[in-house]
Amino acid sequence: MSQIEKAIKIVQREAGKNRGALNTKNTNDTISVKYINTKKFIPNKAVLKKNRVLSVVQDESVIGSYRFLRTRVLQRMKQNNWKTLGVTSTGKNAGKTLTAVNLAISIAMKKNHTALVVDADLRNPSVHHMFGYEPKAGLRDYLKSGARIEDMFFNPGIDNFVFIPGFKRTQASSELLSTQKMSRLVRELKMRYSSRVVIFDLPPVLAGDDVVAFAPNLDAILLVVEEGGTKSHQLKQSLDLLEGSNFIGAVLNKSKHLQSYEYYY
Numbered sequence: 192m193s194q195i196e197k198a199i200k201i202v203q204r205e206a207g208k209n210r211g212a213l214n215t216k217n218t219n220d221t222i223s224v225k226y227i228n229t230k231k232f233i234p235n236k237a238v239l240k241k242n243r244v245l246s247v248v249q250d251e252s253v254i255g256s257y258r259f260l261r262t263r264v265l266q267r268m269k270q271n272n273w274k275t276l277g278v279t280s281t282g283k284n285a286g287k288t289l290t291a292v293n294l295a296i297s298i299a300m301k302k303n304h305t306a307l308v309v310d311a312d313l314r315n316p317s318v319h320h321m322f323g324y325e326p327k328a329g330l331r332d333y334l335k336s337g338a339r340i341e342d343m344f345f346n347p348g349i350d351n352f353v354f355i356p357g358f359k360r361t362q363a364s365s366e367l368l369s370t371q372k373m374s375r376l377v378r379e380l381k382m383r384y385s386s387r388v389v390i391f392d393l394p395p396v397l398a399g400d401d402v403v404a405f406a407p408n409l410d411a412i413l414l415v416v417e418e419g420g421t422k423s424h425q426l427k428q429s430l431d432l433l434e435g436s437n438f439i440g441a442v443l444n445k446s447k448h449l450q451s452y453e454y455y456y
């Protein structure tokens with residue numbers, strides 16, 4: 192069995208443990224989204240294309256893969272009345288940010304759904320880079336110096352999609368994510384719109400204690416597994432560290448065998 196097959200089996204087993212956890216009734220409410228202070232900007236299409244942002248992707252197999260991921264994620268989130276999802280991986284460069292952003296865009300494309308991406312990777316904030324945008328402040332500043340969160344919602348010209356940037360790197364990322372202020376923010380973002388899915392782009396689990404410290408604030412975790420990059424022992428270690436979290440599943444990213452963006456879920 193290859194390393195990647197072993198890794199997937201481990202995630203599969205963990206995801207199975209949480210199946211059917213809460214099972215609350217799904218509300219099919221319609222939404223009226225008014226991001227009063229949201230700043231809108233129109234990103235450069237070439238930048239979006241270079242960064243593989245879904246809003247400009249034309250390849251049907253790529254769009255279809257994210258649609259499939261969206262359906263599976265939304266099914267499980269609705270079944271369990273989950274609203275917040277963290278996207279992480281064992282190590283760097285697996286495709287967390289791209290998965291978080293493209294999954295959110297795919298959700299936002301669905302009727303009556305809105306998605307918010309919060310860049311909680313304060314070690315390497317990069318959600319804004321995906322859109323070629325340079326904010327003046329971000330989550331780091333809200334947590335550190337009391338900047339207003341209302342000023343940090345950005346809409347890159349995609350309906351029903353907004354993001355909160357992390358802004359600049361900080362060494363104190365784990366401390367900031369562990370504050371009560373951050374926990375309150377997660378609760379607030381979750382409550383404000385009942386149909387909104389809030390996706391947190393997280394650092395790698397093994398990069399520090401950020402994810403372990405922050406995971407209790409989240410309803411569920413999605414693991415990005417990089418083919419050829421993620422080792423099964425690292426995955427096992429990550430799952431052990433996050434014991435008690437709800438694993439919604441795993442995305443097999445950068446697969447050379449499955450063509451384009453296909454993934455195992």
Ligand SMILES: Nc1ncnc2c1ncn2[C@@H]1O[C@H](COP(=O)(O)OP(=O)(O)OP(=O)(O)O)[C@@H](O)[C@H]1O
Pocket residue numbers: 242243280282283284285286287288289290312315317395444445446451452
């Ligand atoms: N499925 C994919 N196919 C091709 N390239 C991809 C894929 N997923 C991600 N990439 C590329 O891999 C690089 C890393 O992706 P991304 O920044 O999303 O990873 P990350 O896990 O967030 O990294 P970091 O740990 O540095 O935060 C980017 O250049 C991205 O465009």
Ligand SMILES: [Mg+2]
Pocket residue numbers: 287288289312315317392
């Ligand atoms: Mg990233």
